[in-house]
Amino acid sequence: MRSKRLTYAATLVAAALLLGLGLLWRNPYALISGDFTRQRLMAGLSKASVGVGEDRWVYAYSDDAPDDAPTVVMLHGFTGSKENWYPVAQRLHGRYRVIVPDLPGWGESDRRAGADYGFVAQGERVMRFLHAVSGNRPVVLLGHSMGGGIAAVAAAGHPSSVSHLGLIDAAGVRFNDNRFGEEVLAGRNPFGVSNRPTLQRYLDTVFFDPKAQPWIPWPADDIYIARRREDAAFEQQVLDRIGRGDERFIPGEVARTIRQPTLLLWCRQDAVIDASALDLYAQRIPQARRVLLDGCGHMSIIEKPDAVAQAVVDLIEKGTRR
Template sequence: MQPRKKIAATTLVTAVLGVGAVVATNPFVLVRAQFERQRMVAGLEADEVQIGDHRWAYAHADDAPPGAPVVVMLHGFTGSKENWYPVAERLRSQYRLLVPDLPGWGESERQPDADYGYAAQAQRVAQFIEQVARPIADEGIADKGASGTRGEVVLLGHSMGGGIAALVAAGHPQLVDRVGLLNASGVLFKDNQFGLDVLAGSNPFGVSDAATLKRYIDILFHREAAKPWIPWPASSGLIAFRREQAQFEQQVLEHIGRGPERFAPGEAAARIAQPALLLWGRQDQVIDPSAIDLFAQQMPQATKVLLDDAGHMSLVEQPDAAAAAVTMLIERGQPR
């Protein structure tokens, strides 16, 4: 073998061994690598911003026409920005997108002893919109020459993120022009096993081994074809990561599932005056579909969309339908 070929072969072997050592030490890097692949497929870019005392990680797309609405997407409990990527991929050419990891979750900063319940997170999201989303929206309108007119910000929230979005839309109407709640938490829905387990003090989403990982996925998804395939060793990395999150998840559940603010989003919904969307999966085992009518009683202006063959992860199981519903909210919803 010639010297150059020997050097190249040695470099390749060293690189492979290095990657293997990293994976062996922390197989969760495989999950992160898959997240990066999904981000690129969706056509999103990664960024960070410091807002108040938290560093936010977020994905964004800016290739929509000037003046297009800015859509902010909030994930749910145990989730992350990646949950929104299937919908984002379908919307990115029409609207400018901001898809953050909520503080405490994903790649965003978590601080010891900080409050990550509905009210505290709603204040943080309001700051994110004010400092990141609103300037983008207004700049787009200014670029079109419409002086004195502000751009639109559309706030979408899934599950816990839906509860947070309801509080933001109700408490900061000057920041949010339209709001979409998908499988949102925060109302006293019809009893199901998930809700009973939360009230009993457990975390039905807790993952500690392969069996509880399967249970977690089975609770979230209805369609078998939509359930993520997580091969070893990525699965072991995910299980280890979720074990590390157990205490934090219980702390958050004390706020949003068992504490005095657990129904705050439903109460706030009565103050939402913006055009609104309520979207649920008919087979949701987490937030029973009865919740859609409970929110609708407080938000008579909202359009209701109930998707068949979809569970709690409607935005992943039925991304075409979810994206179409969001487009309907933006294009047909009556402005205030």
Template sequence: MAPRRRRLLATVLFVSGAVTLAMGVALWDEPARLIRFAYQGQRLAAGLDRASIEIDGTRWVYAYSDDAPAGAATVVMLHGFTGSKENWYPLARRLRGRYRLLVPDLPGWGESGEKSGSVHGAGVDYGYRAQAQRVARFIQALAPAGAGERVLLGHSMGGGIAAVTAAGHPGQVDRVGLLAAAGVYFEANGFGERVLAGENPFAVGDEPSLEHYLGLLFEDDGARPWLPWPVDRIYIGERRASAGFEQSVLDRIGRSDEAFLPGASAAQIDQPTLLLWCRQDAVIDASAMEIYAREMPQAQAVLLDGCGHMSLMERSDRVAAAVNELIERGRPR
């Protein structure tokens, strides 16, 4: 091998080794970076960018795509309890290019806030009403009126927040989609009974509880996220550290005087609405869809089979088709 080629190869190997070592030191210093690297890969695969904004003292971190025709609708997606913006990436990948997309971590969750027992300090409210106020301001700041319709999608807790937002801030929401939305009575199941008893059925502190958590969420094993070692240990550690935060939020949305505020708000929702559930949902029983539908005669109800609580990940093609129908229904061709 020529000396010049040997020197080039040595340089490449040295740089590669240095980068690997630097990544190893970074992960050793802050193991959660490994999960963030994985999330970044998922975001890039979905064709999304990342940004942050501060609104009224609240920091939002969100994924987004502006790759859409002029005047296209803006679709805002709100994740559920213990979830994050990453839950929406499979659906976002199917909607990108047709609509403008805004996929935030809700305040207090993911990258939009520290998760701890203090929850940004004592007295901070992350219930339905307070989060709806923040969501309305987020939409107003990033999707002002006149730039196309604003479509608000919410899953589980995020669905409850979306319902309260659509009812209380109709000027910011033109169409709404509620996916397995919390906030109404439904037929008794194990999850609901444990919430009413003061427990957090989603709590994760070890490997068996992680398996229980994923089993509650997913009916379709093929859609479950793969958590190899050491990602599983890192995730368990993060969830254990956030247990106090999770409990405080669940106390607010599951057992306070506003636990059923989304259902009470449904009668004030006049916008075109999508209600979407999976028949095998073990968290928010599918009977909740009928209760929402009674208050919203304009709603289109879609019940999917063979999936659980995470329709946006388990049946993203079907959910994308339903969202397209919601947006296009009633619009001139």
């Protein structure tokens, strides 16, 4: 009897493995998606989708907060996704309502051929999305990198819909020259990933602390590299528009009209959007709270989530700089 039970258990394990291999063969990215699900659940977030106009948005969220708690919306950066914000969202969970979308064109949200994914178009999409998921209630809008430029445009254009603004390592101003900026102006994508060396270069560029870099073991690395190869043309199209096109400085230009309480947060060692951008935005938004962190790079929201979350709490609870 014991032998039969062991044989039956082994058969079930083998069947499960074969099923798993079959699913991965059909959808290799499921391996990475499964880990994203683990991260989302650890952050206390659920997942939903909503159609807004021609776009289908996928977003993570938590309503586990007091009825009168503010809604905090987090926008990711170039080549990023909602998962980048999970460490900060986990720390704000329970205190505020949290909404973390994949911007249209990125992550699990829809991408439409020929659509405009620049700062201005995305800013308008963000406001339509916010109306769909939050109604007329103003939100705290946070944006990282490209998402920061989008957030600045949205907040400037729709001041009654954004109560507080957080620009984290935000694009949209002419910061001091660095290798990243020079490559963008030359028409290259310094974030491009096509093999293992370029994957490591990408990680080394956005993270200052090697220990903070995500561990991407085989076969997840090959699966991720294949996805980034597929996205190369789209990435270049967006980067050409927001990095060296006519829109590249629009966020900084419209920032002069921003009156909301604002947080400007950078890392001193940011090798993507140089920390000189903090002062450039501060000149345009004099009421802003300024936070310059040490020992982190472009991915402050992953490298220093405790500090970022505390800065967001201070923005909401204390408002403008004193």
